Amino acid sequence: MPELPEVEVVRRGLADHVVGQAFVTSRVTGARVARRHVPGPDHLADVLRGRRVESAERRGKYLWLTFAGEGDALVVHLGMSGQILVEAADAPMEKHAHAVFDLDGDASDAAPMQMRFVDQRTFGGLYLDELMVAHGREVPSTIAHIAPDPLEDAFDAEAVARLMRRKDVAVKRMLLDQGVVSGIGNIYADEALWRSGVHGRRLGSRVTKRQLVDLLTAAQDVMREALAQGGTSFDALYVNVNGASGYFDRSLDAYGQQGKPCRRCGTLIVREQFMNRSSHFCPTCQKPPR
Numbered sequence: 550m551p552e553l554p555e556v557e558v559v560r561r562g563l564a565d566h567v568v569g570q571a572f573v574t575s576r577v578t579g580a581r582v583a584r585r586h587v588p589g590p591d592h593l594a595d596v597l598r599g600r601r602v603e604s605a606e607r608r609g610k611y612l613w614l615t616f617a618g619e620g621d622a623l624v625v626h627l628g629m630s631g632q633i634l635v636e637a638a639d640a641p642m643e644k645h646a647h648a649v650f651d652l653d654g655d656a657s658d659a660a661p662m663q664m665r666f667v668d669q670r671t672f673g674g675l676y677l678d679e680l681m682v683a684h685g686r687e688v689p690s691t692i693a694h695i696a697p698d699p700l701e702d703a704f705d706a707e708a709v710a711r712l713m714r715r716k717d718v719a720v721k722r723m724l725l726d727q728g729v730v731s732g733i734g735n736i737y738a739d740e741a742l743w744r745s746g747v748h749g750r751r752l753g754s755r756v757t758k759r760q761l762v763d764l765l766t767a768a769q770d771v772m773r774e775a776l777a778q779g780g781t782s783f784d785a786l787y788v789n790v791n792g793a794s795g796y797f798d799r800s801l802d803a804y805g806q807q808g809k810p811c812r813r814c815g816t817l818i819v820r821e822q823f824m825n826r827s828s829h830f831c832p833t834c835q836k837p838p839r
Contacts (some may be wrong), residue, residue, distance in 0.1 A: 551729075552610060553609060554605055554775040556610050556611075559632075560607045562780045563612075564605045570602055570653055570654060571599060571650070571652070572599065572602075572651065573652065575596060575598045575650045575651075577591070579671075581676060581687065582647035582666065582671065583674060583676065590592055593675065593676070600617075601616060601617045602827060607696055608692060609696065609727060609732035610732055610734070612624070612633075612710060613678075616681070620680055621678060623676075623677060623722045624676050624689050624691065624692075625666070625827070626673045626675070627673045628670065628672030628673030631668040632666070633666055633669045634663060634667060640663060645682065648665070648675055651778055665687060678690055678691050684703055687718045694729040697731065701734065702768075705763040707762060707763075710762045710804070711758065712729060714754060714756070715753070716752075718752060719749060719750050719752060720742070720749055720750075720756060720761075721739075721750065722824060723753055724741070724742075724764075725738060732772075735804070735826050735827070735828075737775070738773045739830070740767075740804055741765075742830065743831060743834065744771060745760065745763045745766075748836060750823070750838055751826075751838045775800075803818060803831070806818040810822070811831040814831065814833045816834070817834060819829055821832070828832040
């Protein structure tokens, strides 16, 4: 599942290659890709045709495009395998391209370009949603309930730490709770916990505020580092708009490192089950709760 840095890489690609351009034509095929757009795929294609993209936005793992003069946005849900690619219109069409938008480009363009939504497993999709203000900025109404993410200006680590301190809930569970802090998935939760020396099963009420702030700061740091390297890609599904995979997986200290020595103390990294996921930690650097 793509996490915040991977989605931000895609957002930046859209900002560079799609913002300012109009959808000359649009095609959305199959009900599944537009299942969250109640009027259906034909309506979605019709209503988007001719619109000019004003901005590419993100909160947590959610991505959306806004349009000049419109009060709604095109929400792009990547799901397990969704990709947004910007390619020459004459490039071979991907087998699982479910939506294609011809871009108007400009005089300097060598060839017409397309924005394509490709999704092999069809867990992702596209839909239009009204915009509203939540947590200090305009967002699609369907994500108004989620908290700011660690890379947003509105993110307040001190306030989030105070909230976590009030809960008798495992720290990792709260890191994954989009109502507490958005955008942190399993990979970056394990990495932030390792960096801050906190075990994910420790209760928020049993961790000091300073430790929680350090944990949230570690989450910011690790995601910025991943973003600088293009995200964490384990296969060809997680790519930017030009089809290039990220490679931060080479720099992981905890996630997926079970059986390998901790880079800090040499103790072997352990893997355990947590919330139907896997947690990875150093039993020396991150003392498990009793």
